[in-house]
Amino acid sequence: MLLNKKSVLTEKFAEIMDLKNLFPDEPLSRHTSFRIGGPAAFYAICENETELKDAIRICKEENVKFFLLGNGTNVLAADEGYDGVILRLGGDFNLISIREDINDGSAFITSGAGVALTQLSMYALKKGFTGLEFAHGIPGSVGGGIFMNAGAYGGELNDTLVSVKVMAPDGEIKEVTKEEAEMGYRTSRFEKTGEFILSGTFHLKVYPRIPIRTMMEEYKRRRIEKQPLDLPSAGSAFKRPEGNFAGKLIEEAGLKGFKVGGAAVSEKHAGFIVNTDNATAADVEAVIENVREKVYKNSGVMLEPEIRILK
Numbered sequence: 366m367l368l369n370k371k372s373v374l375t376e377k378f379a380e381i382m383d384l385k386n387l388f389p390d391e392p393l394s395r396h397t398s399f400r401i402g403g404p405a406a407f408y409a410i411c412e413n414e415t416e417l418k419d420a421i422r423i424c425k426e427e428n429v430k431f432f433l434l435g436n437g438t439n440v441l442a443a444d445e446g447y448d449g450v451i452l453r454l455g456g457d458f459n460l461i462s463i464r465e466d467i468n469d470g471s472a473f474i475t476s477g478a479g480v481a482l483t484q485l486s487m488y489a490l491k492k493g494f495t496g497l498e499f500a501h502g503i504p505g506s507v508g509g510g511i512f513m514n515a516g517a518y519g520g521e522l523n524d525t526l527v528s529v530k531v532m533a534p535d536g537e538i539k540e541v542t543k544e545e546a547e548m549g550y551r552t553s554r555f556e557k558t559g560e561f562i563l564s565g566t567f568h569l570k571v572y573p574r575i576p577i578r579t580m581m582e583e584y585k586r587r588r589i590e591k592q593p594l595d596l597p598s599a600g601s602a603f604k605r606p607e608g609n610f611a612g613k614l615i616e617e618a619g620l621k622g623f624k625v626g627g628a629a630v631s632e633k634h635a636g637f638i639v640n641t642d643n644a645t646a647a648d649v650e651a652v653i654e655n656v657r658e659k660v661y662k663n664s665g666v667m668l669e670p671e672i673r674i675l676k
């Protein structure tokens with residue numbers, strides 16, 4: 366991005382938000398769980414809806430591309446970085462509220478898109494409501510989780526989701542029902558519409574805290590046992606193919622430990638690609654392509670990447 370453009374952006378952003386939330390030339394490797402990615406020309410944390418709306422307006426006025434990043438746990442950021450504005454959600458987007466229904470003992474929990482999924486599940490536990498135990502340990506945010514319809518151990522956000530508050534690309538704020546959100550396996554309508562998820566409301570049932578906690582601890586134990594949590598990754602690299610498991614197909618193709626540069630198919634869980642030693646995005650992409658090709662040759666199944674590439 367031209368220096369001139371950067372200074373115009375800095376000036377305009379400084380008018381709408383606190384300077385402490387603006388970062389020119391911010392390395393994306395600091396904001397992705399893969400610990401990979403060159404600098405974003407500009408990186409801004411929006412603390413409320415007005416700031417987000419104004420930030421998008423400025424990007425459009427200045428004709429620069431922008432991307433809303435959640436916790437960066439499902440993205441691979443390019444080595445050359447991002448020649449545009451990376452937006453993050455902070456401040457008001459980290460709030461959670463609850464409305465209990467005394468008639469049936471259920472509760473509607475509304476969570477800002479910036480809240481971590483683990484934090485939301487802990488909140489539900491603290492209040493004594495069941496339905497989000499599976500989300501404990503998924504390192505993404507509520508916004509990224511709804512976008513991806515995150516799930517684990519037989520549960521997914523769609524199970525308890527009631528509605529999603531969004532900002533349309535033109536700045537209009539509206540409530541989208543669960544049906545309208547078109548949640549599918551690791552997908553939602555938000556992939557197509559470009560809407561920004563501001564918050565999500567979940568309907569949970571009252572439940573004793575001890576079994577909720579036990580379930581969460583069990584999921585944590587299973588993650589530690591099965592997943593390579595000691596190495597940077599973006600979780601499962603591929604979507605689960607119909608009637609099969611990506612990890613199993615990769616292992617059967619003899620690719621456990623397969624390596625390009627600093628990126629490798631995990632020895633512990635073949636569904637994960639891990640950054641073993643200063644991997645570049647190009648290394649990870651090469652592993653993805655090799656795995657797809659070799660698994661296809663071995664089993665006839667073409668794996669679809671779950672990881673999203675940020676360029």
Ligand SMILES: Cc1cc2nc3c(=O)[nH]c(=O)nc-3n(C[C@H](O)[C@H](O)[C@H](O)COP(=O)(O)OP(=O)(O)OC[C@H]3O[C@@H](n4cnc5c(N)ncnc54)[C@H](O)[C@@H]3O)c2cc1C
Pocket residue numbers: 398432433434435436437438439440454478502503504505506507508509510511512513514515516517555560561562563592594598599600601673
């Ligand atoms: C160790 C590990 C374990 C994991 N385990 C699981 C698991 O069990 N189950 C599972 O489903 N996933 C898992 N993941 C993947 C990841 O955590 C989820 O996909 C999560 O939902 C991504 O959320 P995020 O906030 O990190 O989104 P990001 O990775 O930052 O973004 C993902 C996409 O969501 C979009 N997005 C983010 N926030 C918003 C918003 N507010 N509005 C609109 N779009 C938005 C981004 O633009 C991007 O396209 C794992 C990842 C790791 C590293």
